Amino acid sequence: MKSVCLIDDDSIYVMLAKRLISLNNLSDTVTEYTDGREAFQALQQINAEGGALPDVIFLDVNMPIWDGWDFLDEFSKLNLAAYPEIYIVTSSSHSLDREKAATYPIVQRSLTKPLELDDLVAILKSGN
Amino acid sequence: MNIRWCTKTVPTAISASPDSVRFIYRQQPLRTKSLSGYVMIAASRDKLDRDVRKLNEPVYLVLSSVLLLSLFVFFAFARILSRPVSKLTHAANELRQGNFSVEIDHKSGAAELAELNDALEQLRDALLEARNRNEDFNRQLENEIKARTNDLELTRLRLLEAQEVAELGNYEIDLESGDWNASETIYAIFKISADYPLQDNSWKLLLNPANTMLVENLFRDSVKYGTAFQQDLRITPENNPLFERWISISGKAIRDESSNVHIIRGTIQDITKRKRIENEVRRLSLVAEKTSNCVIITDTNREIIWVNESTLSLTEYSRAEIIGQTPAMFQFEKTGDEKRAYIRERLNNLREVKTEVLNRSKSGKEYWLDLNIVPLFDDENAHIGFMAVEIDITERVKFEQELKESEENFRAILENSSEMIHTIDNDGKLIWANRSWKEKLGVANLEIDGLDLVQFLDGKTLEEFQRVIPSLMRGENVTDLNCVFLSTEGSALNLQGRAIPIYKDNVIIGSQAYLHDITSIRKAENDLRQLLELTQHQNERLRNFTHIVSHNLRSHSSNLSGLIQLMRLEFPEFKDNVYFSNFQTALSNLTDVIYNLSEVALIQTEDDKEMLQIEVNSVIENAIASVYGIAETAGVEIRFTKTNNFVVKGDRAYLDSIVLNLLTNAIKYKAEGRSAFVEISVSEADECVRIDVRDNGLGIDLERQGRKLFGMYKTFHKHPDARGVGLFLTKNQVEAMGGRIEVQSVVDEGSVFSVFLPSQTKTE
Numbered sequence: 001m002k003s004v005c006l007i008d009d010d011s012i013y014v015m016l017a018k019r020l021i022s023l024n025n026l027s028d029t030v031t032e033y034t035d036g037r038e039a040f041q042a043l044q045q046i047n048a049e050g051g052a053l054p055d056v057i058f059l060d061v062n063m064p065i066w067d068g069w070d071f072l073d074e075f076s077k078l079n080l081a082a083y084p085e086i087y088i089v090t091s092s093s094h095s096l097d098r099e100k101a102a103t104y105p106i107v108q109r110s111l112t113k114p115l116e117l118d119d120l121v122a123i124l125k126s127g128n
Numbered sequence: 129m130n131i132r133w134c135t136k137t138v139p140t141a142i143s144a145s146p147d148s149v150r151f152i153y154r155q156q157p158l159r160t161k162s163l164s165g166y167v168m169i170a171a172s173r174d175k176l177d178r179d180v181r182k183l184n185e186p187v188y189l190v191l192s193s194v195l196l197l198s199l200f201v202f203f204a205f206a207r208i209l210s211r212p213v214s215k216l217t218h219a220a221n222e223l224r225q226g227n228f229s230v231e232i233d234h235k236s237g238a239a240e241l242a243e244l245n246d247a248l249e250q251l252r253d254a255l256l257e258a259r260n261r262n263e264d265f266n267r268q269l270e271n272e273i274k275a276r277t278n279d280l281e282l283t284r285l286r287l288l289e290a291q292e293v294a295e296l297g298n299y300e301i302d303l304e305s306g307d308w309n310a311s312e313t314i315y316a317i318f319k320i321s322a323d324y325p326l327q328d329n330s331w332k333l334l335l336n337p338a339n340t341m342l343v344e345n346l347f348r349d350s351v352k353y354g355t356a357f358q359q360d361l362r363i364t365p366e367n368n369p370l371f372e373r374w375i376s377i378s379g380k381a382i383r384d385e386s387s388n389v390h391i392i393r394g395t396i397q398d399i400t401k402r403k404r405i406e407n408e409v410r411r412l413s414l415v416a417e418k419t420s421n422c423v424i425i426t427d428t429n430r431e432i433i434w435v436n437e438s439t440l441s442l443t444e445y446s447r448a449e450i451i452g453q454t455p456a457m458f459q460f461e462k463t464g465d466e467k468r469a470y471i472r473e474r475l476n477n478l479r480e481v482k483t484e485v486l487n488r489s490k491s492g493k494e495y496w497l498d499l500n501i502v503p504l505f506d507d508e509n510a511h512i513g514f515m516a517v518e519i520d521i522t523e524r525v526k527f528e529q530e531l532k533e534s535e536e537n538f539r540a541i542l543e544n545s546s547e548m549i550h551t552i553d554n555d556g557k558l559i560w561a562n563r564s565w566k567e568k569l570g571v572a573n574l575e576i577d578g579l580d581l582v583q584f585l586d587g588k589t590l591e592e593f594q595r596v597i598p599s600l601m602r603g604e605n606v607t608d609l610n611c612v613f614l615s616t617e618g619s620a621l622n623l624q625g626r627a628i629p630i631y632k633d634n635v636i637i638g639s640q641a642y643l644h645d646i647t648s649i650r651k652a653e654n655d656l657r658q659l660l661e662l663t664q665h666q667n668e669r670l671r672n673f674t675h676i677v678s679h680n681l682r683s684h685s686s687n688l689s690g691l692i693q694l695m696r697l698e699f700p701e702f703k704d705n706v707y708f709s710n711f712q713t714a715l716s717n718l719t720d721v722i723y724n725l726s727e728v729a730l731i732q733t734e735d736d737k738e739m740l741q742i743e744v745n746s747v748i749e750n751a752i753a754s755v756y757g758i759a760e761t762a763g764v765e766i767r768f769t770k771t772n773n774f775v776v777k778g779d780r781a782y783l784d785s786i787v788l789n790l791l792t793n794a795i796k797y798k799a800e801g802r803s804a805f806v807e808i809s810v811s812e813a814d815e816c817v818r819i820d821v822r823d824n825g826l827g828i829d830l831e832r833q834g835r836k837l838f839g840m841y842k843t844f845h846k847h848p849d850a851r852g853v854g855l856f857l858t859k860n861q862v863e864a865m866g867g868r869i870e871v872q873s874v875v876d877e878g879s880v881f882s883v884f885l886p887s888q889t890k891t892e
Contacts, residue, residue, distance in 0.1 A: 010683060016690035023697065062679070091683040092726075114686035 002124050003029035005054035005084070007039040007071065009063045017058065017115055024117065026124040029054070036066025040074050047080065056123060057086045058115075061097055072104050087111050087123065150174065156280025157287050183262070187255060194251065195220060201244065219248060223255075295398035299379070301331065303347065304390040317375065317398040336364050343377065351389050356380040360399065374403035422497070422518040425504070428511055430454045430475070442520055444490035455516065458487040462494065471501070478503040478511060484521065496525040548613075548623065548645065551630065553638040554601070556581050556593075568645060570616035586612045586620065600629045600639045609641065622650040674729040681722045688715050724857065731782075731860045739865070741888050742783050744774045744810050744817060751787040752808075755795060764795045765805040774810050774817045776885040778865035783885075786861050787819070789854045790881050794823035799876065816867070816884040824878040830871070837871060 004027045006014050014032050021027050031054060033039035046053060061068040068088060075083075088101040088110035101110045111119055152171040158164065198220055291297060297313030306329040315322065318334045332340045339361050346357040358378040364371065379394020416423045422439040426432050432450050440447060443458055450457070459468060467485055474481045481501040488494050498519040506512050542549050543562045548569075550561040558579045566572045569584055582590065589611035596606040606627045613621045625643035629636045692712055695702060702708040752766055759766055776783070791806060798804035807822045828837065838859040862869045866886050873879035 010687065012687040012691065013683070016687065016694060019694055020690075023694075091686055092679045113683060114690045 001026075001028050002055035003027060003052070004031075004124065005039070005043075005057045006030065006032045007034075007036065007057060007063070007068070008032075008060035008089070009034045010060065013060075013113065017120075020115065020117060020120060021124070024121065026120055027056075035063045036068060036071030036074075038065070040066065040071050043075070044078065047078065053080075054084050057084050058089045058111075059086055061088060061090045061092070069100070072107065076104065076106055085123070089113060089115065152176075156277070156283060158280065158283050159287065180262075183258070187258070190251060191224065194248070195224075197244075223248070223252060291395075296395050297397075298393070298395055299331075300391060300393045301329075301347075302391055303351070306330075310396075314396050317373070317396060319371065334363070335361070339363055346377075346379075347381070347392050350379065350392065351381040354381060354383075354389075357394075360403070362403075373398060374400045420520075422516070422520070424455060424516040424518070425513060426455065426516075427513045430456075430514065433513070439518075442489065442495060442518075443487075444493070449490075458489075459485070460488040462486050462488075471499075475501065475503070475514065484525070495520055495522040497521065545642075546644075547625065548643045549640065550581070550643075551638060551640045552581050554636070559638060565643075568615065568621060569613060584613045584615075586614055588612065596627060597639075600627060601636060603629050603636060605629075609643065611643070613643075620647075621645055622647045671729075679726075682726060685715065685719045685722050689719060728857060728860060731857070731864050739777045740780060741775050742778055742780050744776055744783075744819065745770055747780070747783045747787055748808055748810070748819075751784065751791050754788060755791045758792070759795050759806075762795050762798060763804065764798050765803070766791070767805055767807040769809065771810060772812075774812065775888045776817045776865070776867075777888040778867075778885060779861075782861040782865055786858050786883060787821075789858045790821040790883075793854060793881075794821060794825060794879075797825045798823070799825050799827075799878075812887065813884065815887055817887045819883040819885070820880055821883075822878065822880045827875040827877050827879055828871070828873040829875050830873050838869070 004021060006017055008014050008017075011034075018030055018032075021030060031042075033042060036059075043053060059068045059071060066074075068090075072086070075086075083106045086104075086107050088097070088107055089112075090097050090110060091113040098110045101107050150173055152173065157166050198217070291311070292313055295313060295317055297311040297315075297317060299308065299310040299314055301308040306327055308326050308329070308331050310326075310331075315324070320334065324330070335343060342359065342361070346359060349355065350357050356378065357380070358376065360374060360376050363373055363375055376397045376399045377394065378396075379392050381389045382391040382393050383389050384391065417436045419436065420438055422442055423434075423436040424432055424439055425434040431452055431454055435447065435450050439450070443450070445457075463485055467483060470483065471481050471485075480503070481499065483499050485497050485499050486494055487497055498521045499516060500518070501514055501516045503511060504513045504515050545562060546564055548562065548565040550565050551559045553559055558576045558581055561571075561576050563572070566574070566576065571579075581593075585593065592609070592611050596609060599606055609623075609625050609627055611623050613623055615621060622645070623643035624646045625641060627639050627641040629639050631637065692715060695708075748768060752768060755766070787808075791808075794806040795804075802824065805824060807820075809820045809822075811818050811820075830837070838855045859869055862883055862885070867884050870882045870884070871879060872882075
């Protein structure tokens with residue numbers, strides 16, 4: 001079962017996502033961070049201590065302190081041997097965000113809020 | 129006894145040969161004040177003898193009478209008077225022998241003899257007297273001849289001297305033998321040496337062939353007609369071609385004792401210097417006479433002694449009218465007293481005059497002269513007159529006056545121009561500025577000549593001027609001059625214009641600028657720019673606002689949807705609750721609105737959307753396929769006939785949405801009670817592709833609704849799905865692709881929506 005990391009400042013969204021995952025038994029490990037910097041620092045530390053990084057990250061774009069792009073910029077610089085699957089999750093229907101997301105090699109693809117159960121199942125159940 | 133002087137003038141040469149047997153003969157050249165030539169004094173020996181004989185004739189007659197008488201008396205009284213007769217005979221014999229001093233004896237004979245003796249005595253006395261008179265005369269004649277001979281000798285010597293000075297020499301040529309002779313002067317003229325051979329016509333070598341021929345002709349004519357000749361020749365001897373001289377040759381064929389003519393005798397004079405001077409003088413007089421300038425020469429009293437042709441034609445007077453007058457005759461009241469006084473004063477002091485005067489011709493024509501008068505002096509530096517050289521400058525003066533007038537006109541135009549015009553010198557000092565310039569810069573009442581232009585310029589304009597001045601100095605025009613001038617009141621004037629270099633005598637002496645005041649235009653421009661900036665700023669804020677609103681609203685609505693979904697999962701009992709279901713419907717509507725809103729916002733903000741080529745037919749076919757289900761359900765027939773494969777430029781998703789929307793509307797608002805259809809057609813119109821969607825549906829009251837038809841959230845039918853977003857979105861999408869949408873509709877008959885999109889010729 002894949003471990004999941006949610007990076008979003010919208011607590012309702014985070015709660016809904018966690019409920020969807022747990023109700024459908026899609027993952028047993030869900031960590032959450034409310035801004036990009038907090039997430040980066042935590043993940044960097046885990047990586048430094050040799051800990052296990054999450055398998056999948058759902059990353060919001062609009063966040064205080066560091067937004068999603070800031071996180072991606074710094075996270076890319078870590079040059080990890082294996083990156084988690086990263087999904088950009090945004091409420092914007094702007095194609096700009098999708099286009100920008102595509103420029104990061106470590107990003108799998110972007111999703112639009114609200115998260116659909118089908119998407120979650122496809123992401124978390126694949127490859128296992 | 130009688131003797132006559134025989135004088136004869138011989139034109140140029142001695143022409144008679146002396147005949148000493150027949151004449152006592154003297155010949156000498158003679159030059160006196162009144163006559164010149166040769167004097168020949170000749171006394172004929174025959175005539176002289178005849179005259180003497182004539183003189184003696186009565187004597188002999190008387191003598192012979194006396195002799196006859198004596199003989200008669202002797203024979204009559206011989207016997208008686210033998211002694212006295214023998215005495216008489218003796219006296220007579222003595223007398224016959226010229227012995228006039230014989231004694232005549234009165235007492236030796238009879239009374240008759242005594243009378244005879246008396247007569248004889250008277251005869252003796254008369255003879256004595258005649259002899260004495262004759263002797264006196266001869267003596268006088270001899271003295272006279274001697275004196276004349278001396279004179280002639282002197283004259284000859286002088287003549288020789290004169291010949292030498294005049295470079296005049298004698299020559300004599302024997303045409304038969306070819307021998308010739310010449311005086312020393314001729315040797316000098318031809319530069320020949322003393323041992324030059326004088327045979328075989330060697331004189332010909334001294335002349336060139338043409339001249340030799342000419343001279344031979346002259347000789348021939350002189351021999352033939354006995355006339356004298358004279359000819360000027362330019363000689364370049366064959367043995368010395370560089371030696372060019374002018375000579376004057378004269379001569380005459382001479383007749384000898386036997387009347388044969390083969391001697392030419394004459395003179396040759398070197399006239400090279402004279403000829404050169406003559407040529408020079410001829411040239412100079414030609415120049416003076418024919419020059420277009422007027423030349424007037426006066427004596428010291430300023431009376432005109434010579435004028436050239438130009439003077440005559442300009443003044444219109446004849447020579448006769450001018451000669452003897454003073455040049456004051458050309459002046460008149462407009463000549464100007466000052467100028468006249470100046471000319472007089474200069475001439476009185478024998479100084480050169482250079483001035484311009486206005487004179488008048490005989491017919492009253494006025495003309496301007498550039499006048500130059502110089503006093504003339506002879507070799508001894510004595511003043512001999514004045515020479516005036518005058519150039520007719522009437523045209524020039526007229527032109528200058530016209531120029532001045534037109535310049536004044538131009539200046540008046542510049543002065544009164546609404547443009548600001550100034551002229552500066554190369555140091556940036558103001559030379560001139562027009563009224564507009566002075567008024568706008570507040571210096572209307574100041575003398576601006578010499579002011580520094582810099583004091584009117586702001587700092588930036590000063591840099592601008594430093595930029596353009598080198599161009600002006602190179603002679604280039606500056607057309608893009610933008611500057612700010614500061615008036616004396618401190619206000620700034622925005623000026624725009626051009627500047628040109630100005631010349632004097634082909635040298636750039638400064639520049640002139642033509643500026644117009646664009647302060648008010650500049651201000652309007654600034655206001656406009658500010659307005660534009662403000663609008664852009666507001667637009668940008670609006671765009672951000674739209675984006676944020678749609679984004680945030682979507683977040684919240686998606687959270688709400690998620691929450692309701694979870695509630696339904698976790699609390700299935702709520703499913704039948706009326707509030708819950710209404711809550712669900714409201715949320716669904718909200719989500720739709722937010723979706724539409726963000727779609728619209730997206731169209732309006734994505735200005736730089738990439739335009740692609742879209743095949744219209746395929747879009748229509750796709751749309752028909754997607755509505756096929758609902759059309760079937762609603763019982764609406766869809767008609768589409770493919771024609772050309774039209775291509776438009778735009779966004780594929782937009783065109784999909786447009787066609788789909790129009791089709792859905794047509795199906796949605798079908799009329800009940802008749803077989804409904806939707807007809808789609810594509811055509812070309814004015815570089816556009818036109819898509820018509822025609823239905824026979826409900827139709828729209830365009831008079832009432834037309835204005836609001838494409839507005840947001842306007843619905844015109846109480847249809848369950850009408851949300852009032854579709855047409856608004858469609859219109860926005862059409863316009864985003866650079867097209868337009870039109871509608872024609874009749875209530876209860878149907879509608880035609882026509883979409884015009886820029887066509888794109890498909891590249892094969």
